[in-house]
Amino acid sequence: MTATHSLQLAPPAAQSPAGPGRGSYWITTFGCQMNKADSERMAGILETLGYREASAELSADLVLYNTCTIRDNAEQKVYSYLGRQAQRKRLNPHLTLVVAGCVAQQEGEALLRRVPELDLVMGPQHANRLDTLLAQVEQGQQVVATGEHHILEDITTARRDSAVCAWVNVIYGCNERCTYCVVPSVRGQEQSRRPEAIRLEMEGLAARGFREITLLGQNIDAYGRDLPGITPEGRRQHTLTDLLHHVHDVEGLERIRFATSHPRYFTERLIDACAALPKVCEHFHIPFQSGDDAVLKAMARGYTVERYRRILSRIRERMPDAAISADVIVAFPGESEAQFRRTLALIEEIGFDQVNTAAYSPRPNTPAADWPDQLSETVKVERLQELNALVERTARRRSARYQGRLVQVLVEGPNPRQASQWMGRTRTNRLTFFSADQPAGAGPGSGAPAVQAGDLVNVRIEEVRAFSLSGTLA
Structure with missing residues (x-):
């Protein structure tokens, strides 16, 4: 074409x-x-x-x-x-x-x-x-x-918005067929990059001073399905787990993250690798979309609520402090009040650190857009409001565990809203603001301890909020 x-x-x-x-x-x-x-x-x-x-x-x-x-x-x-x-x-x-x-x-x-x-x-x-x-x-x-096009390698021209944290694409496109989602029709079929090219890009970023890299894919757990090769044990040679092992020792990098995961493909082997590899952060973004099996089946998600529970249980067994974030859709066509309540119950049960929420929105060329049992805008607004209130309460409870703790923060730069503070993120991806003896942006020779973007510092948490923390440099 x-x-x-x-x-x-x-x-x-x-x-x-x-x-x-x-x-x-x-x-x-x-x-x-x-x-x-x-x-x-x-x-x-x-x-x-x-x-x-x-x-x-x-x-x-x-x-x-x-x-x-x-x-x-x-x-x-x-x-x-x-x-x-x-x-x-x-x-x-x-x-x-x-x-x-x-x-x-x-x-x-x-x-x-x-x-x-x-x-x-x-x-x-x-x-x-x-x-x-x-x-x-x-x-x-x-x-x-807009025609089908093979995505060429390009690792030299990105203008990074951050000098500390960078994105690295590892797989483009998506082969899933969720009934609500337009992504496969607009982003095309899965195209995995070769692990050698990914590592080369990461080495170049590390040499330029980047400290954290997030590996990206619409369905990152599908990485390598389109690459040739079978191991002597009979499994695929290229998986996300293998890629994490392949890039983990890139010199200069301190942290590695990945997103977005799909529960259908999230394996115990991947969880074990994340627990074993020190640079891989204890933060997982795994959308669940609904807490009801019948709705999940209508969405063509390919897993059950119980499978999702087992994944998160295994993550917390291996990494007790891990942060879990997710995506959820309410008011999907035909969703009953009882099914909506099951979604709320799952959020309460799991205790997510963050949830991206949305009311169902019909998209062109997707099966669910033509179904007759669409819910009213009034129902969508009501359910989304109730969901968002619960998500904030849950996130606030999860944040409470940081009160008084000493946490490691990767400094991203000054707080743009308050020049006397620095900002960065914990390994669990909590945005953290902190004050230091040296004001953000202070030059050398001030006599105060130096803090700069890219530093790993310890911060004593003194204030917790639903989605962020504040403290003082330890």
């Missing part, structure tokens, strides 16, 4: 001030960690071309929206942003307007009919080709890039 096609709108124009090698750019990212990682790669490409980051969205010469279609409200937000930029473009034809990500993949040419001012529409599989696609735009073409 051809990956790209162009619509010739006019003869090639003279290079504008916003063309490659000149001008400023602005990227707005919607959605998940995968989108954030894609945005970093695209920002790196733009800076390689000579663009500089703009100081404000409305002054940029190139505006790129990296979009999310997982829920309708995220998609509609994109259109409101686009309306503002379309007005700008009518006044300034040299503005380059790009829509990337999942809405671009889902809508394709339909986006051009809705927003004819667009120059480039590109799906997630084409993020590494941004330079090539912009070259076509500079030739006076309106470009749509």
